[in-house]
Amino acid sequence: xxxxxxxxxxxxxxxxxxxxxxxxxxxxxxxxxxxxxxxxxxxxxxxxxxxxxxxxxxxxxxxxxxxxxxxxxxxxxxxxxxxxxxxxxxxxxxxxxxxxxxxxxxxxxxxxxxxxxxxxxxxxxxxxxxxxxxxxxxxxxxxxxxxxxxxxxxxxxxxxxxxxxxxxxxxxxxxxxxxxxxxxxxxxxxxxxxxxxxxxxxxxxxxxxxxxxxxxxxxxxxxxxxxxxxxxxxxxxxxxxxxxxxxxxxxxxxxxxxxxxxxxxxxxxxxxxxxxxxxxxxxxxxxxxxxxxxxxxxxxxxxxxxxxxxxxxxxxxxxxxxxxxx
Amino acid sequence: xxxxxxxxxxxxxxxxxxxxxxxxxxxxxxxxxxxxxxxxxxxxxxxxxxxxxxxxxxxxxxxxxxxxxxxxxxxxxxxxxxxxxxxxxxxxxxxxxxxxxxxxxxxxxxxxxxxxxxxxxxxxxxxxxxxxxxxxxxxxxxxxxxxxxxxxxxxxxxxxxxxxxxxxxxxxxxxxxxxxxxxxxxxxxxxxxxxxxxxxxxxxxxxxxxxxxxxxxxxxxxxxxxxxxxxxxxxxxxxxxxxxxxxxxxxxxxxxxxxxxxxxxx
Amino acid sequence: xxxxxxxxxxxxxxxxxxxxxxxxxxxxxxxxxxxxxxxxxxxxxxxxxxxxxxxxxxxxxxxxxxxxxxxxxxxxxxxxxxxxxxxxxxxxxxxxxxxxxxxxxxxxxxxxxxxxxxxxxxxxxxxxxxxxxxxxxxxxxxxxxxxxxxxxxxxxxxxxxxxxxxxxxxxxxxxxxxxxxxxxxxxxxxxxxxxxxxxxxxxxxxxxxxxxxxxxxxxxxxxxxxxxxxxxxxxxxxxxxxxxxxxxxxxxxxxxxxxxxxxxxxxxxxxxxxxxxx
Numbered sequence: 020x021x022x023x024x025x026x027x028x029x030x031x032x033x034x035x036x037x038x039x040x041x042x043x044x045x046x047x048x049x050x051x052x053x054x055x056x057x058x059x060x061x062x063x064x065x066x067x068x069x070x071x072x073x074x075x076x077x078x079x080x081x082x083x084x085x086x087x088x089x090x091x092x093x094x095x096x097x098x099x100x101x102x103x104x105x106x107x108x109x110x111x112x113x114x115x116x117x118x119x120x121x122x123x124x125x126x127x128x129x130x131x132x133x134x135x136x137x138x139x140x141x142x143x144x145x146x147x148x149x150x151x152x153x154x155x156x157x158x159x160x161x162x163x164x165x166x167x168x169x170x171x172x173x174x175x176x177x178x179x180x181x182x183x184x185x186x187x188x189x190x191x192x193x194x195x196x197x198x199x200x201x202x203x204x205x206x207x208x209x210x211x212x213x214x215x216x217x218x219x220x221x222x223x224x225x226x227x228x229x230x231x232x233x234x235x236x237x238x239x240x241x242x243x244x245x246x247x248x249x250x251x252x253x254x255x256x257x258x259x260x261x262x263x264x265x266x267x268x269x270x271x272x273x274x275x276x277x278x279x280x281x282x283x284x285x286x287x288x289x290x291x292x293x294x295x296x297x298x299x300x301x302x303x304x305x306x307x308x309x310x311x312x313x314x315x316x317x318x319x320x321x322x323x324x325x326x327x328x329x330x331x332x333x334x335x336x337x338x339x340x341x342x343x344x345x
Numbered sequence: 346x347x348x349x350x351x352x353x354x355x356x357x358x359x360x361x362x363x364x365x366x367x368x369x370x371x372x373x374x375x376x377x378x379x380x381x382x383x384x385x386x387x388x389x390x391x392x393x394x395x396x397x398x399x400x401x402x403x404x405x406x407x408x409x410x411x412x413x414x415x416x417x418x419x420x421x422x423x424x425x426x427x428x429x430x431x432x433x434x435x436x437x438x439x440x441x442x443x444x445x446x447x448x449x450x451x452x453x454x455x456x457x458x459x460x461x462x463x464x465x466x467x468x469x470x471x472x473x474x475x476x477x478x479x480x481x482x483x484x485x486x487x488x489x490x491x492x493x494x495x496x497x498x499x500x501x502x503x504x505x506x507x508x509x510x511x512x513x514x515x516x517x518x519x520x521x522x523x524x525x526x527x528x529x530x531x532x533x534x535x536x537x538x539x540x541x542x543x544x545x546x547x548x549x550x551x552x553x554x555x556x557x558x559x560x561x562x563x564x565x566x567x568x569x570x571x572x573x574x575x576x577x578x579x580x581x582x583x584x585x586x587x588x589x590x591x592x593x594x595x596x597x598x599x600x601x602x603x604x605x606x607x608x609x610x611x
Numbered sequence: 612x613x614x615x616x617x618x619x620x621x622x623x624x625x626x627x628x629x630x631x632x633x634x635x636x637x638x639x640x641x642x643x644x645x646x647x648x649x650x651x652x653x654x655x656x657x658x659x660x661x662x663x664x665x666x667x668x669x670x671x672x673x674x675x676x677x678x679x680x681x682x683x684x685x686x687x688x689x690x691x692x693x694x695x696x697x698x699x700x701x702x703x704x705x706x707x708x709x710x711x712x713x714x715x716x717x718x719x720x721x722x723x724x725x726x727x728x729x730x731x732x733x734x735x736x737x738x739x740x741x742x743x744x745x746x747x748x749x750x751x752x753x754x755x756x757x758x759x760x761x762x763x764x765x766x767x768x769x770x771x772x773x774x775x776x777x778x779x780x781x782x783x784x785x786x787x788x789x790x791x792x793x794x795x796x797x798x799x800x801x802x803x804x805x806x807x808x809x810x811x812x813x814x815x816x817x818x819x820x821x822x823x824x825x826x827x828x829x830x831x832x833x834x835x836x837x838x839x840x841x842x843x844x845x846x847x848x849x850x851x852x853x854x855x856x857x858x859x860x861x862x863x864x865x866x867x868x869x870x871x872x873x874x875x876x877x878x879x880x881x882x883x884x885x886x887x888x889x
Contacts, residue, residue: 044468161598181579243710247703259712288555314464
């Protein structure tokens with residue numbers, strides 16, 4: 020009963036936050052000095068008369084006040100209409116839908132990989148502080164945590180695609196072939212490098228966090244007591260460590276969806292992978308306001324649901340909170 | 346030097362980082378505009394004794410451009426981290442004034458944290474029309490929430506601390522309470538917070554510039570250098586992609602180490 | 612059974628921002644614990660009682676300097692042997708209730724303790740069941756998490772975990788803290804029972820009153836030094852059979868002895884003088 024109430028409360032909060040995101044991003048778009056009509060017209064700008072411009076402005080509703088425009092946009096939003104993307108000449112919802120389908124494979128596999136590997140490495144490193152394994156793993160994690168995502172991607176392309184020629188340099192499939200005809204194997208071949216690079220970055224944060232939790236536990240009264248019972252380090256790490264580190268690791272994995280998405284924007288850009296990240300950059304560079312707003316809202320939903328799950332995990336799993344003990 | 350002497354380690358990495366930064370700043374003063382000088386007889390030259398890190402497509406020395414880029418990153422990172430810390434401190438202080446303001450600030454924090462950093466950065470840079478100023482403001486606006494949370498918790502705890510209550514009951518002035526009780530607790534938090542922000546700020550600036558939303562392509566920023574390198578990747582001009590990123594990594598690493606050590610020592 | 616010979620322990624502290632110094636926490640302790648006795652180690656907070664326990668178990672933090680020798684059943688007890696004997700021959704009932712894993716149910720933790728003492732998992736579960744029943748932990752307590760247990764129950768769980776290992780030497784670190792008189796008696800009686808089975812029980816406590824009803828011998832510690840070891844029977848009357856002024860003062864300071872310290876100021880000086888001589 021307490022749990023349902025808690026989750027209901029969180030859902031209301033989620034709606035409120037999303038409304039704020041809509042308000043803030045709309046406000047930012049309104050504040051921009053870049054004229055959306057100029058951006059839409061591009062080089063044809065010079066050939067358009069002021070009357071025609073006024074007509075376009077009227078059709079898009081730009082002659083209204085910002086508040087009315089916002090209300091209008093919000094009403095459309097609720098009815099499921101995200102507007103028209105002039106970069107892709109498609110409804111925004113379709114662009115997001117198609118692109119997200121491609122990105123979700125990249126994001127999902129990188130996410131799973133980084134959560135699993137990051138957790139295992141963190142446990143292994145934290146089990147014995149100062150051991151060779153710990154030093155190796157924490158040095159690795161410390162360095163990758165400070166590495167610019169796009170630089171790592173550039174290095175990967177240089178090494179594996181250009182020098183060794185193992186993987187393709189770009190895109191989600193071979194160029195010149197319709198996307199429906201690309202074989203599964205070829206798709207996977209194009210995915211290997213982006214997924215690995217994205218995962219490598221995610222691993223670092225989860226590893227460092229899990230390691231810290233493990234160290235905390237290995238120094239705690241629980242561990243000392245277990246050692247007093249004759250337990251080996253492995254025993255303590257396995258029986259107590261896994262229990263204590265898994266929940267924080269899961270929480271972090273869900274809470275870091277935003278960072279994962281940010282990383283995917285950069286990596287899709289380097290690998291020219293036609294996913295949502297690349298669309299975001301295109302929308303931003305070519306001032307496709309409806310698409311940019313749509314993506315901001317969509318990713319906010321994606322990230323907030325992740326945060327919501329992260330916040331609720333403890334309440335669902337940890338026995339101390341379940342019975343109201345903590 | 347061992348794990349048992351965190352304070353010595355902190356002092357050591359503080360010294361090393363300070364030296365690096367001083368060297369960087371001095372190099373910019375000494376080198377002048379050599380980062381922009383073109384040598385048409387040495388375009389895309391690989392690293393050699395004459396061209397330490399090689400040259401780019403216009404024959405500009407990569408080492409000079411990398412140093413200039415690092416210096417740019419450093420200043421942008423500094424300003425952004427400073428601004429971000431100020432925002433965090435003032436909003437945290439605001440949040441402790443009344444429950445309503447507290448709710449408002451936490452809503453703002455939740456909103457900012459629910460949009461991926463990079464997208465928010467793009468939106469803000471877009472709203473400000475791009476350029477160096479826009480990047481600094483965008484990075485400053487996106488990075489304060491975590492520090493603000495820490496400071497808010499600290500302030501709330503301090504306000505209820507017995508010694509503050511006693512001080513107030515004794516009729517000490519607000520200024521005295523702030524000066525004698527609050528600041529000594531807050532300053533270390535702010536310092537470490539700003540230092541922790543700094544590497545993130547640099548990385549996000551570089552990412553934003555790399556995507557084309559940040560510093561203008563005419564400036565030798567690390568993001569610009571790497572974006573240029575992208576065009577020559579398949580030609581095997583590896584030095585263009587490797588060195589600027591490596592330099593950025595070194596800078597970020599040295600600051601990460603410093604903040605880690607300081608946090609452990611304080 | 613266990614003999615401590617000239618045991619000293621030093622730990623690092625920061626004297627100033629830069630200077631690290633070694634502070635002496637245990638100072639040339641020599642003690643002997645024999646089978647079948649409850650040997651109480653009594654001292655004020657900071658006297659080094661818990662450190663002594665950890666030193667005997669081999670569980671000291673890494674930056675520690677340990678000098679002197681330990682002998683268990685006649686042969687030297689070094690770190691590898693300690694590791695080998697922990698849980699099998701040596702058991703510790705820790706002071707902190709936080710030693711129970713908050714994420715593991717009681718029954719399972721006790722079974723783990725049995726397994727760690729070398730019993731195969733099936734008989735370990737059986738032994739755990741017996742131990743839990745023995746310490747009157749009902750089905751609800753057995754299925755509970757640590758935070759759902761009362762202080763007394765948690766203590767009994769910790770005792771059960773030491774009991775189930777069938778160790779010959781049990782060190783109980785402040786088992787009577789935070790318990791009401793009834794619960795305290797139950798926990799202390801359980802320790803006496805262990806000694807009566809022929810095991811060695813080392814009872815560490817700051818409260819002489821809790822130790823005396825069950826102890827055979829008492830060691831008084833102060834500032835890491837051994838002040839006196841005496842039979843429990845020496846603590847009677849006005850404590851004249853005690854040799855050290857500090858132990859006499861401790862004894863006389865008990866409420867039952869109407870706090871009759873012969874001039875507190877005088878006693879303080881005597882204690883200081885005694886410490887200086889030693």
